[in-house]
Amino acid sequence: MMRIPMVVSSLAFLFGAAVPAAAQLDVNVSFGQRPRVSARFDRGGLPIVRRVPRCPPPACEPRPCDPQPRGHWETICEQVWVPGCFREEHHPAVWGWVTDPCGHRRWTIVQPEHCHRVWVPGHFESRERRVWVPCR
Numbered sequence: 001m002m003r004i005p006m007v008v009s010s011l012a013f014l015f016g017a018a019v020p021a022a023a024q025l026d027v028n029v030s031f032g033q034r035p036r037v038s039a040r041f042d043r044g045g046l047p048i049v050r051r052v053p054r055c056p057p058p059a060c061e062p063r064p065c066d067p068q069p070r071g072h073w074e075t076i077c078e079q080v081w082v083p084g085c086f087r088e089e090h091h092p093a094v095w096g097w098v099t100d101p102c103g104h105r106r107w108t109i110v111q112p113e114h115c116h117r118v119w120v121p122g123h124f125e126s127r128e129r130r131v132w133v134p135c136r
Helices: 008-015
Strands: 002-007 024-030 036-041 048-051 071-082 085-091 094-099 105-111 114-120 123-134
Antiparallel strands (some): 024 036
């Protein structure tokens, strides 16, 4: 609960009343399940009580829960055809000793690095997947 004393002359326009400047106003505000705002004048005035309206109940009824499906998951293994494709193969450079016509040996590249495409034929693969099996 919160109490706030105020001078009525400054808030008279809110309540639509002409009140002498010396009158005091007590304002009580409570928040909870039933919010409430009330004001009371010190000079024996009538309390002004306003209730903050609550939200209306939902207009529709809750839906019933769907029954749980009966069954179980199984893992099956299938043979799947994988089509053929090209694959890039990279071959690094080959280094080795080479003897020149004068009989001198030196370390050099014998075959430079290169790439070439290789055809990989289509084939079957075994793959696992989960399927739902309903109860009978």
